[in-house]
Amino acid sequence: MKKSIFYFLSFLLISGGIFAQDQDQANAKTGHKNNNKFKQLYDEFSTPNMFRSASGAPGPQYYQQQADYKMDIELDDENARLSGNEIITYYNNSPDELKYLWIQLDQNMRAKDSKTPLIQGSGYRSATSASRFVGAYMKDPFDGGFNILEVKDIKGNDLPHMINRTMMRVELPAPLKTGEQFSFSIKWWYNINDHVRDGGRSGYEYFPDTDNRIYVMAQFYPRMAVYSDVEGWQNSQFWGRDEFALPFGNFEVNITVPADHILDGTGRLTNRKEIFSKDMMKRYKKAKLSYDNPVMIVTEEEAQKAIDNPSKKTKTWKLYAENVRDFGFATSRRYLWDMMAVKIGNKDVMAVSLYSKEGNPLWEEWSTKAVASTLKSYSRMTFDYPYHKAISVHAKRQGMEYPMICWNYGRPNKDGFYTDRIKYGMISVIIHEVGHNFFPMIVNSDERQWTWMDEGLNTFLQYVAEQDFAEWYPTALSPGHDKYPSRRGAPKNIIPYMGGDQDYIMPIMTKGLNLPQFGNNAYAKPATALNILRETVMGRELFDYAFKVYANRWKFKHPTPEDFFRSMEDASAFDLDWYWRGWFYTTDWVDIGIKDIKKYYVSREQTKYAEALAEKLNVPVDKLSPMVYFVEESSDEFTPTVKEGKASEKSILLKEYLMDNFTEEERQKIEEPNYFYTVTFEKPGGLVMPIIVEYTYADGTTKKETFPAQIWRYNDNEVSRAIASQKEIVSFKIDPDLETADIDVSNNSWPREVVESDFDKFKNKIKQ
Numbered sequence: 001m002k003k004s005i006f007y008f009l010s011f012l013l014i015s016g017g018i019f020a021q022d023q024d025q026a027n028a029k030t031g032h033k034n035n036n037k038f039k040q041l042y043d044e045f046s047t048p049n050m051f052r053s054a055s056g057a058p059g060p061q062y063y064q065q066q067a068d069y070k071m072d073i074e075l076d077d078e079n080a081r082l083s084g085n086e087i088i089t090y091y092n093n094s095p096d097e098l099k100y101l102w103i104q105l106d107q108n109m110r111a112k113d114s115k116t117p118l119i120q121g122s123g124y125r126s127a128t129s130a131s132r133f134v135g136a137y138m139k140d141p142f143d144g145g146f147n148i149l150e151v152k153d154i155k156g157n158d159l160p161h162m163i164n165r166t167m168m169r170v171e172l173p174a175p176l177k178t179g180e181q182f183s184f185s186i187k188w189w190y191n192i193n194d195h196v197r198d199g200g201r202s203g204y205e206y207f208p209d210t211d212n213r214i215y216v217m218a219q220f221y222p223r224m225a226v227y228s229d230v231e232g233w234q235n236s237q238f239w240g241r242d243e244f245a246l247p248f249g250n251f252e253v254n255i256t257v258p259a260d261h262i263l264d265g266t267g268r269l270t271n272r273k274e275i276f277s278k279d280m281m282k283r284y285k286k287a288k289l290s291y292d293n294p295v296m297i298v299t300e301e302e303a304q305k306a307i308d309n310p311s312k313k314t315k316t317w318k319l320y321a322e323n324v325r326d327f328g329f330a331t332s333r334r335y336l337w338d339m340m341a342v343k344i345g346n347k348d349v350m351a352v353s354l355y356s357k358e359g360n361p362l363w364e365e366w367s368t369k370a371v372a373s374t375l376k377s378y379s380r381m382t383f384d385y386p387y388h389k390a391i392s393v394h395a396k397r398q399g400m401e402y403p404m405i406c407w408n409y410g411r412p413n414k415d416g417f418y419t420d421r422i423k424y425g426m427i428s429v430i431i432h433e434v435g436h437n438f439f440p441m442i443v444n445s446d447e448r449q450w451t452w453m454d455e456g457l458n459t460f461l462q463y464v465a466e467q468d469f470a471e472w473y474p475t476a477l478s479p480g481h482d483k484y485p486s487r488r489g490a491p492k493n494i495i496p497y498m499g500g501d502q503d504y505i506m507p508i509m510t511k512g513l514n515l516p517q518f519g520n521n522a523y524a525k526p527a528t529a530l531n532i533l534r535e536t537v538m539g540r541e542l543f544d545y546a547f548k549v550y551a552n553r554w555k556f557k558h559p560t561p562e563d564f565f566r567s568m569e570d571a572s573a574f575d576l577d578w579y580w581r582g583w584f585y586t587t588d589w590v591d592i593g594i595k596d597i598k599k600y601y602v603s604r605e606q607t608k609y610a611e612a613l614a615e616k617l618n619v620p621v622d623k624l625s626p627m628v629y630f631v632e633e634s635s636d637e638f639t640p641t642v643k644e645g646k647a648s649e650k651s652i653l654l655k656e657y658l659m660d661n662f663t664e665e666e667r668q669k670i671e672e673p674n675y676f677y678t679v680t681f682e683k684p685g686g687l688v689m690p691i692i693v694e695y696t697y698a699d700g701t702t703k704k705e706t707f708p709a710q711i712w713r714y715n716d717n718e719v720s721r722a723i724a725s726q727k728e729i730v731s732f733k734i735d736p737d738l739e740t741a742d743i744d745v746s747n748n749s750w751p752r753e754v755v756e757s758d759f760d761k762f763k764n765k766i767k768q
């Protein structure tokens, strides 16, 4: 190899490097703005241990408790009361000895002395409706709390217990040691709330014209709290909003309701032959073989008959569920019922819908198909849906999930008319709530503590499933729509929130109860963060593999945020601490812009820089090795003999270097850059993110280049890049496809484009 090759290579390879180094030194000299955003999360994360590994997988001594339930439940339809007798068998798999057990009494949130109404700040509005006034100031509060009639051990001895609002402590006769189990019974009843009037995740809707109700029942029985290596007892009170933490177990539940009610719930119906009419049985068999369209099991005519002529008798529905964390059911004589089969892996799952005629025509058309579609999408992204059925229940203003069953809103007007908003709202809520089977019903995170772990992950998958649904059922889209109009997940949709008033924004890693913007904070932001991580930062292949690893490691177990964060890195070789730190632990936002662009030409003429260099090296200037000098175009340092921008003249310059070193053929293959720029990026937003730049060339073509987020590691404010190009670049644009949720795009282009960002549009809209 001849000597001069080295110079040429230095020119090609190091030119960018010289700039980068200079720039880094310059940045370092400004002496500021390294906010250490790439610091590992050792301070924030709990230390890995034998229960939870550093890889994010369950550790060798991982354990979880189990609670089995045998329950006899009776609905008093006349008085809207529910009563039950349950036997809980609790298995202590923890290494600890337990002196007492904690049981959740969620209905006490609606007790007369509930403290829930007292933690809301309030004030008088100028005017309020008369009914609201009566409800707020003139009525005795509704008493919907549990009446605990007895707590007994299996021999019938009373067990001492203490109720602290929504939590009941039951004293054990003897400490429960590792590996031991304890059975006890609780007898209870409570007044069921009208969820349409009084709110709540369960209750009834009343139909005054025919004097009957639709019941969607959940949190209806005293439920075991979780005891874990992370929280000990998760006995944080239920204030009504943040959801639940529940151990897995087997449920044997007998529910007695009016004989003309149709009922479905968590688990297998074990007395189908007793319950079903011959017609229903025939239709059910047909439904099991119908993969494209739902089959009606109970028709509108049949439901109408029951409404017109209500039965005074009762019937008992028997359900059995294995390895579920909760139990819910829906019952009414108003219900229509349809089902169809869907192939998941190598088995068939029944997609099921329960709805009153008020849900039609929407529900008969789309509910069961949305259930089937969701199971397929989520199974693809995680693991095969393990249960034998998934039910979507129509319930006014509800959107709530339980294992195998969920309540969903979406009701057309009385004349059957519905808007796009109602239709898409209904399909979306079904996808969302059915999706919750995966998170948190199977990947059983602690909802009381971390709302985002189920809502965020689920809303992210909801976005994926909505796009699938539109692809598989294009006729569900309204005219003019070629994609499903997902409300959450697309980066641009999170901009008004992330760019909004910081006084009302909390980090994702905040307990649900304390979130001022619940939906944005626990649903939309984590969903968007994961979507950006998938599409822009990691790419689908790496993300999807790692996400699946997390889901499979933690299905039927209790993961923590660290287990998720660590698994995503462990399975992808992607250091994401900076991403978790920025998106999950802070309220920073994305704003990256172009601060300045300088254009250079190259010259062989020795500039002042050469003189300085020669002096430093202590050699005469003319003894310096051949070099290429970058001269800023606006510089008046000297008049160049070779002007950047004129490719032919410059190639003469380069040939002088090339002549000796390459064959003619080799020379042909070498790409010579003709145009040289330094782009200075600025970052007014706190989040470090990859810089995606689009170059538009003079010939109209474009090229996208992405600099990884680590480009910000020395300076959190600005960074420069040298860009050498064969073609002249006429404009630069950051995040051209709006994939990073950049809240202010007015600084994204060079030359500056006058653009109204989404954020500005939003601001202006608010001002109006």
Ligand SMILES: [Zn+2]
Residues within 6 Å of the ligand: 432, 436, 454, 455, 458
């Ligand atoms: Zn949800």
